[in-house]
Amino acid sequence: MKKLLFLCIVVLISSCKSSEKEGLRDLTGIAVTPMLEDSMSVRAIEIVSEKTLWFADDKGQYGYFDFKGEPVTYAITYDTLVPHFRAIASNGKDVFLLSIGSPALLYKTNKSGKAHLVYRETHPKAFYDAMKFWNEKEGIAIGDPTEGGCLSILITRNGGDSWSRIPCGKLPLVMDGEGAFAASNTNIDIVGDETWVATGGLRSRIFYSPDKGNSWEAYNVPVVQGEPTLGMYSVDFWDKHHGIAIGGDYTRPEYNTANKAITTDGRKSWTLVASKKYPGYRSCVQYVPGRYGREVVAAGFEGISFSRDGGHHWKPLSDEGFYTLRFLNDSVAYAAGKGRIARLDFKQQNID
Template identity: 45%
Template sequence: MKQLLIIVLLLATLFSCKIDKNNEDTVYASRTISTVDVDVILQDSTLSIRAIDFNDEYLFYGSSNHIGKRALNKELKFDLNELKLSAGKRHFKNILNYEDKPLAFRAIQNVNGNLLAVSVGSPARLYKLNRKSNNPVLVYEENHPKAFYDSMEFWNDDEGIAIGDPTDDCMSVIITRDGGNTWTKLSCDDLPKGKEGEAAFAASDSNIAIVGDHTWVATGGKASRVMYSPDKGKTWDVYDTPIVQGLETTGMYSIDFYDENNGFAIGGDYTKAADSSANKIRTQDGGKTWGLVAQNQSPGYRSCVQYVPNSNAEALVAVGFKGVDYSSDAGESWTHLSDEGFYTIRFLNDSVAYAAGNKRISKLTFRE
């Protein structure tokens, strides 16, 4: 009887575990999200926020007129003058000007507590804000009149990539190998040749997906393809997609990969937000081939899509200015959870995410 009880307990433990999404030995518990709670944690009527990241201490963001970070936990403070104890969340704002105008930031990355942020438009200016400093340092500048950077991601604490619109006959790609202190722009000789009207959208800082050393970059516009590197940006291929394209406003706006094989991209045409005819695509072979899913089914245009952690590449959440949507079957069908509009979203775990948009950043809690 004792041996039987031990076996039962072991089996129960095995079939109820949930660990990292990339562990192939994980047994996943099926769940269906039916509601989302939205709690505003930062509100400012002057902001448009399209880039967020976080660690255990801070939520980092890039906005239409500054970069900032807000403490996630309250800090106790004692005022010696008034002998008063108070608790609040620290909030830091850095307004960075060029020719007396504040720069706008749509691509950021938290790297071990340091904030990297690149501005949109020309000149492109990339800053690094060290975790123990309040003074951002300019680490890269590009003065080409066509310079416009859209997204940034890091493979590890030292190596990272940012991508932008073409200044020549290929997408702009800059890479760092020293934690963001210096950046090098790749030659078009080392990148796939671009197509006419092919660029990228600075809509949600999610044009780049990374799994291990593998990297996928979503382009958009008159041509919308996936650039792929298996070796942290050293070599590149490019793959066609069936997503809607042909106009400057069409194509992929966001891409995410769950593992080396399973990926999803979403977009459409933001000027025709209800059109869902060919705005969602999926791959199961690492991005080499893509197929349309949920054709003529909501949601229409969305600016960001993310896999839900610990979901075996089955659960996805997409956000846009028309609301929040959820899929439990790898994008085959979708449930509209909220009309609350957001531009971008990042998951903390399989139930909680942070989302940002027009005038605010919110905490989203997903419930069954």
């Protein structure tokens, strides 16, 4: 019986390793197909139910593509203010739009286009950066410190109908000059109940919650920091153990020292990868779905980069500039940037 059990385990492990080796590939380029071109700037996109791509821009516009035709667009103003949206999220039922600056405006909408204001904050320092949902009922938005020495973190537990701030007494204190970047709506990630938030500026750290925002810890990351434009801009996790962060300095996009880091223990220890090597500044990093955490794509206004070994080595795929991207599957993604939203079809070749 023991021998049979041992044999089954060996076969299972061998099968897993074999399946990971099957389909090894290299991405060699990207075919970029424009979907919407305008004078807008888009840093907030979200694929909902793998059928619809939602977006929101800096001119109070929002809407969606159903991947079959022209976009459906809407626009909103608050009194005379035109919201500058940089965060978008969905709970699978509704879509939420969050503006930067003060007043901070958080709207709930759906395909009808009707938008309902569900949260407003008028603190003069209000500046929210990113938003994501754990499930249909519970979601989180994160922003820069206002007062009390902590990040601004909003939580909903009722499907986004109302939001409330976590008191500073329940959060780690921020360091002087520590904040977050509203560059791509990807400086926050969620796996199950666990949550990671990447900060940047004079200090750049990972804030971690194991329990959907009820408790928090902060961990140092050895990335470049010490100036307002330095640090991590984006973080993504393949599973609860393996994650990657990327950033740099958008004012010096060629600067590539200590701007990429990975973790294999979920948060506590981070290791620099490809330091002083290509690429420089990138505002968004995403694991390629279905590729065992090996393949990673990073986007920025100077181009799109690819790693097929978890972030250790990189190569350019395109010099087309985008702020953010989301994968539909392992061969197709959607990206947004200055003046456009586009479909990305990845060119590939098999590796023996």
